[in-house]
Amino acid sequence: MASDYSSTPVKVDSINPKVLECEYAVRGEIVILAQKLQEELKNNPGAHPFDEILYCNIGNPQSLGQKPITFFREVLALCDHPAILDKSETKGLFSADSIKRALQILKQIPGRATGAYSHSQGIKGLRDAICAGIEGRDGFPSDPNDIFLTDGASPAVHMMMQLLIRSKNDGILCPIPQYPLYSASIALHGGTLVPYFLDEATGWGLEISELKKQLESAKSKGVNVRALVVINPGNPTGQVLAEDNQKQIVDFCKKEGLVLLADEVYQENIYVPDKKFHSFKKIARSMGYGEKEISLVSFQSVSKGYYGECGKRGGYMEITGFSPEIREQIYKVASVNLCSNISGQILASLVMNPPKVGDESYESYSAEKDAILSSLARRAKSLEEALNGLEGVTCNRAEGAMYLFPRIRLPNKAIEAAKAVNTAPDAFYARRLLNATGIVVVPGSGFGQVPGTWHFRCTILPQEDRIPAIISRLTEFHKGFMDEFRD
Amino acid sequence: MASDYSSTPVKVDSINPKVLECEYAVRGEIVILAQKLQEELKNNPGAHPFDEILYCNIGNPQSLGQKPITFFREVLALCDHPAILDKSETKGLFSADSIKRALQILKQIPGRATGAYSHSQGIKGLRDAICAGIEGRDGFPSDPNDIFLTDGASPAVHMMMQLLIRSKNDGILCPIPQYPLYSASIALHGGTLVPYFLDEATGWGLEISELKKQLESAKSKGVNVRALVVINPGNPTGQVLAEDNQKQIVDFCKKEGLVLLADEVYQENIYVPDKKFHSFKKIARSMGYGEKEISLVSFQSVSKGYYGECGKRGGYMEITGFSPEIREQIYKVASVNLCSNISGQILASLVMNPPKVGDESYESYSAEKDAILSSLARRAKSLEEALNGLEGVTCNRAEGAMYLFPRIRLPNKAIEAAKAVNTAPDAFYARRLLNATGIVVVPGSGFGQVPGTWHFRCTILPQEDRIPAIISRLTEFHKGFMDEFRD
Numbered sequence: 001m002a003s004d005y006s007s008t009p010v011k012v013d014s015i016n017p018k019v020l021e022c023e024y025a026v027r028g029e030i031v032i033l034a035q036k037l038q039e040e041l042k043n044n045p046g047a048h049p050f051d052e053i054l055y056c057n058i059g060n061p062q063s064l065g066q067k068p069i070t071f072f073r074e075v076l077a078l079c080d081h082p083a084i085l086d087k088s089e090t091k092g093l094f095s096a097d098s099i100k101r102a103l104q105i106l107k108q109i110p111g112r113a114t115g116a117y118s119h120s121q122g123i124k125g126l127r128d129a130i131c132a133g134i135e136g137r138d139g140f141p142s143d144p145n146d147i148f149l150t151d152g153a154s155p156a157v158h159m160m161m162q163l164l165i166r167s168k169n170d171g172i173l174c175p176i177p178q179y180p181l182y183s184a185s186i187a188l189h190g191g192t193l194v195p196y197f198l199d200e201a202t203g204w205g206l207e208i209s210e211l212k213k214q215l216e217s218a219k220s221k222g223v224n225v226r227a228l229v230v231i232n233p234g235n236p237t238g239q240v241l242a243e244d245n246q247k248q249i250v251d252f253c254k255k256e257g258l259v260l261l262a263d264e265v266y267q268e269n270i271y272v273p274d275k276k277f278h279s280f281k282k283i284a285r286s287m288g289y290g291e292k293e294i295s296l297v298s299f300q301s302v303s304k305g306y307y308g309e310c311g312k313r314g315g316y317m318e319i320t321g322f323s324p325e326i327r328e329q330i331y332k333v334a335s336v337n338l339c340s341n342i343s344g345q346i347l348a349s350l351v352m353n354p355p356k357v358g359d360e361s362y363e364s365y366s367a368e369k370d371a372i373l374s375s376l377a378r379r380a381k382s383l384e385e386a387l388n389g390l391e392g393v394t395c396n397r398a399e400g401a402m403y404l405f406p407r408i409r410l411p412n413k414a415i416e417a418a419k420a421v422n423t424a425p426d427a428f429y430a431r432r433l434l435n436a437t438g439i440v441v442v443p444g445s446g447f448g449q450v451p452g453t454w455h456f457r458c459t460i461l462p463q464e465d466r467i468p469a470i471i472s473r474l475t476e477f478h479k480g481f482m483d484e485f486r487d
Numbered sequence: 488m489a490s491d492y493s494s495t496p497v498k499v500d501s502i503n504p505k506v507l508e509c510e511y512a513v514r515g516e517i518v519i520l521a522q523k524l525q526e527e528l529k530n531n532p533g534a535h536p537f538d539e540i541l542y543c544n545i546g547n548p549q550s551l552g553q554k555p556i557t558f559f560r561e562v563l564a565l566c567d568h569p570a571i572l573d574k575s576e577t578k579g580l581f582s583a584d585s586i587k588r589a590l591q592i593l594k595q596i597p598g599r600a601t602g603a604y605s606h607s608q609g610i611k612g613l614r615d616a617i618c619a620g621i622e623g624r625d626g627f628p629s630d631p632n633d634i635f636l637t638d639g640a641s642p643a644v645h646m647m648m649q650l651l652i653r654s655k656n657d658g659i660l661c662p663i664p665q666y667p668l669y670s671a672s673i674a675l676h677g678g679t680l681v682p683y684f685l686d687e688a689t690g691w692g693l694e695i696s697e698l699k700k701q702l703e704s705a706k707s708k709g710v711n712v713r714a715l716v717v718i719n720p721g722n723p724t725g726q727v728l729a730e731d732n733q734k735q736i737v738d739f740c741k742k743e744g745l746v747l748l749a750d751e752v753y754q755e756n757i758y759v760p761d762k763k764f765h766s767f768k769k770i771a772r773s774m775g776y777g778e779k780e781i782s783l784v785s786f787q788s789v790s791k792g793y794y795g796e797c798g799k800r801g802g803y804m805e806i807t808g809f810s811p812e813i814r815e816q817i818y819k820v821a822s823v824n825l826c827s828n829i830s831g832q833i834l835a836s837l838v839m840n841p842p843k844v845g846d847e848s849y850e851s852y853s854a855e856k857d858a859i860l861s862s863l864a865r866r867a868k869s870l871e872e873a874l875n876g877l878e879g880v881t882c883n884r885a886e887g888a889m890y891l892f893p894r895i896r897l898p899n900k901a902i903e904a905a906k907a908v909n910t911a912p913d914a915f916y917a918r919r920l921l922n923a924t925g926i927v928v929v930p931g932s933g934f935g936q937v938p939g940t941w942h943f944r945c946t947i948l949p950q951e952d953r954i955p956a957i958i959s960r961l962t963e964f965h966k967g968f969m970d971e972f973r974d
Contacts, residue, residue: 004779004810005779005808005809005810007779007780008779008780008781008782008808008809008810009713009744009745009746009782010650010651010713010746010782010809010810010813011810011813012810012812012813012816014653015650015651015653015813015816016649016650016651016652016653016676017653018649019649019650019816019819019820020816022819022820022823023819024819024822024823026822027607027822027825058604058825060603060604061603062598062600062601062602062603063597063598063600063603063604064598065598065600068602070570073567073568073570074568076567076568077564077565077567077568077571078564080560080563080564080567080830081560081561081563081564083557083560084564084580087579087580089576089577089579089580090576090580092574092576093571093574093576093577093580094571110550111549111550111551111552113549113550113552113798114549114798115549115555115795115796115797115798115799116547116548116549116550116797116798117545117547117550117790117797117798118798119522120514151638151800151824151827151828152824152825154823154824154825155824158824162503162505162506162675163497163502163503163506164497164502164503165503166501166502166503166504181823184823185823188649188820188823189503226496226497257496258496259496259497292491292492292494292495293494293495294495295495295496295497303604308602309602310602310603310604310825311600311601311602311603311604311605311826311828311829312602312828312829312830313638313826313827313828313829321492321495322492322495322497323491323492323495323497323498323499325499326497326498326499326502329499329502329506329507332506332509332510332511333506333509333675335511335513335514336509336511336641336668336671336672336675337638337639337641337642337645338514338639338641338797339798339800340638340800341638341798341799341800341828341830341831342798342799342800343567343799343828343830344828
């Protein structure tokens with residue numbers, strides 16, 4: 001038997017170079033190191049100067065102890081096992097409105113078959129419910145034929161990139177910093193990421209002049225820019241766009257003939273009283289742009305919000321302003337994968353139509369939701385203040401989403417030390433932080449940043465009673481780090 | 488407001504041509520027509536000469552009335568709503584071993600968080616369970632690091648195509664007829680499908696001489712063939728490969744330096760006593776080929792088998808014979824989409840580890856399973872005999888999978904009539920069949936066939952009590968069709 005893989009046919013230099021090029025730091029090398037440390041702690045609890053790994057690298061609330069919304073889980077369980085719906089014990093275990101909702105949902109599914117492939121866009125009745133939710137949110141009509149249910153938002157983003165990108169000459173305008181799904185998807189589909197920089201000094205402001213500058217620069221290099229990605233609320237930056245700014249963005253896309261790809265997965269995560277979420281579709285419609293005048297895709301997910309149901313892989317995109325011929329192509333690609341998972345579809349319909357005043361579950365649902373959101377707001381505030389208290393660190397407030405993205409002014413000695421081990425300075429910092437405290441953050445280089453600046457992304461998701469310990473561990477580490485490397 | 492989409496930026500001639508090129512007949516135009524007829528029947532029950540649409544186009548058992556396996560759904564419901572696990576009513580509603588299994592599974596998930604993203608390959612404990620199932624099936628070891636859980640088998644197939652295909656010069660050997668996921672995925676990734684023809688005359692035999700011939704022919708055209716796709720049991724053909732044939736295939740891949748992509752999603756669907764399923768990994772290992780000597784990917788799904796849980800989108804691939812560097816690339820691509828849905832992951836672990844003798848649910852589970860499989864075998868036989876009784880139709884037996892793929896010798900007049908409406912003759916036949924009977928089948932041209940021959944794929948999935956009516960409707964239609972077009 002061969003002692004190595006030299007006789008197998010697939011070699012690193014013979015695979016798709018787009019795969020090699022793609023990067024995804026949110027689950028990159030720092031996380032792989034964290035998993036290794038966790039394994040070591042399990043086998044030898046005294047192996048490290050901390051007793052657990054705190055995953056602040058990813059927006060994965062339930063992994064850190066957030067409880068699912070009871071009503072949603074009741075409905076999912078009943079839809080998974082409809083045989084219990086008419087048993088007397090069920091009334092003792094499940095709320096009356098969860099039973100009613102499960103029955104309503106099952107009625108939408110031919111033969112109540114939650115184990116059947118659905119329409120490739122998702123079960124029609126669930127799309128109707130989602131549209132009702134969108135209409136309630138926006139005050140403008142929404143068409144179930146525009147909804148494509150997907151396994152989380154990621155596959156929807158890939159579908160749009162696959163549709164729009166023909167070659168390296170096709171470009172997609174993306175914010176920097178950005179959520180690396182976008183850079184990864186653009187790389188996998190062989191396109192060009194055209195960066196536009198958010199302005200850290202104005203709370204990660206999105207300036208139209210910057211969009212114009214970068215668009216012109218890309219054009220001058222022969223890049224055909226197809227679409228603009230906007231993440232609102234921002235990931236990793238946490239900013240919430242002002243309405244006027246959104247209007248300018250819509251006009252920019254209209255004028256420049258760009259598809260507006262609106263990542264709106266954090267639409268429920270707003271933590272400051274002076275900001276409010278407005279969907280880009282609502283903005284466009286309120287400006288008088290109709291279906292045939294602007295091409296707009298809105299991505300939504302069950303993984304974020306107050307629900308945080310990442311493991312369910314539910315989500316949808318609402319596509320408007322595409323001709324029937326193009327929609328047919330999108331449908332065809334969706335149909336190759338048959339459909340998204342039905343539990344995720346059901347959950348997407350639930351988060352867009354939660355219990356209403358008067359429903360049996362309304363009070364407990366509201367209490368669960370408010371507790372999560374108000375706690376997230378407090379956590380964001382505490383962490384932001386703590387970060388701003390560190391030497392050389394500044395941090396914009398998290399107006400929304402689930403992250404802080406502090407800037408760290410690293411001493412030259414630290415930058416040199418990072419260079420010596422062939423690592424980006426922010427990755428060097430993140431690795432040191434992990435080894436010292438068990439806290440996992442993602443280096444800013446994974447999201448993109450103004451060259452010469454260094455950041456990291458840290459979620460606000462550890463349970464509230466853990467925040468003081470995280471702050472003290474982080475503070476102590478940072479002090480030690482600066483003491484070691486201060487110029 | 489513009490009356491058309493001329494002012495929107497995305498046009499058919501400006502999208503990715505690979506998307507345009509891709510085809511997926513299983514949900515193609517015949518199915519879209521069927522959905523239209525169904526809508527018409529709903530609004531006007533007398534609109535057509537039938538009262539319902541019978542979807543025989545797709546392996547979607549629960550859409551046609553197959554009931555899910557109770558034990559599996561019990562476990563899923565409990566994992567969805569673990570809060571009920573310690574309630575007294577639960578014991579009255581759920582079997583004792585489903586409660587035990589749910590607890591075991593939840594123990595594998597940090598914090599019992601079924602709503603959290605998991606490891607990008609899937610929850611480790613579930614991969615352990617899947618490996619135990621594979622070991623029990625094959626008698627050879629299986630490593631949880633080799634398992635990648637996916638949302639059904641389709642995304643796993645896409646991942647491998649994405650890894651292997653660099654350009655149109657990269658080829659993938661695919662059976663003809665084939666399941667069109669393969670042609671669609673190869674088209675989307677910009678590669679070349681290198682066809683090898685299954686021999687209808689020998690029960691869809693897979694001849695090594697044909698593989699060699701097509702490989703040489705592709706090479707002579709400058710195509711670099713990377714992998715061989717084998718679907719066993721066959722889709723759409725239903726054949727089950729003999730062990731000796733599998734050994735030849737393994738040797739062929741070894742000798743030619745090809746990755747063997749083994750679609751084994753129908754491994755539980757075998758209907759004839761003289762055939763048995765053997766995984767390609769078992770075959771390769773039994774021939775003495777170890778991990779580092781042959782590159783092999785096995786695809787499995789929760790959508791098929793006796794469980795037929797299509798809507799749950801669970802599945803996995805087991806990859807062996809890839810170097811750590813390549814596995815790292817596969818992991819990276821998996822991580823961009825974070826993870827597959829947890830319910831699907833749980834279900835994949837259940838189908839690979841169903842109740843065992845002595846478990847409370849074993850008897851009811853076995854009864855449900857045996858009833859489904861024996862009924863499918865009877866349905867396959869009845870439909871096969873009926874098809875062979877039709878003028879000009881021959882049909883190989885369905886040894887396995889969920890389909891029959893009869894050959895229809897169409898009269899020249901029918902072929903001319905099809906030409907006149909710019910349609911493939913088998914699509915013409917399928918459309919006529921649908922309009923006359925409500926039965927939806929997929930034209931052979933969607934799967935590929937020897938030029939000049941015509942087929943259709945028909946599932947064996949309608950409930951058994953409907954089979955006689957289907958046979959009589961089909962027989963009557965076929966007679967009328969032949970009367971109309973007989974030369």
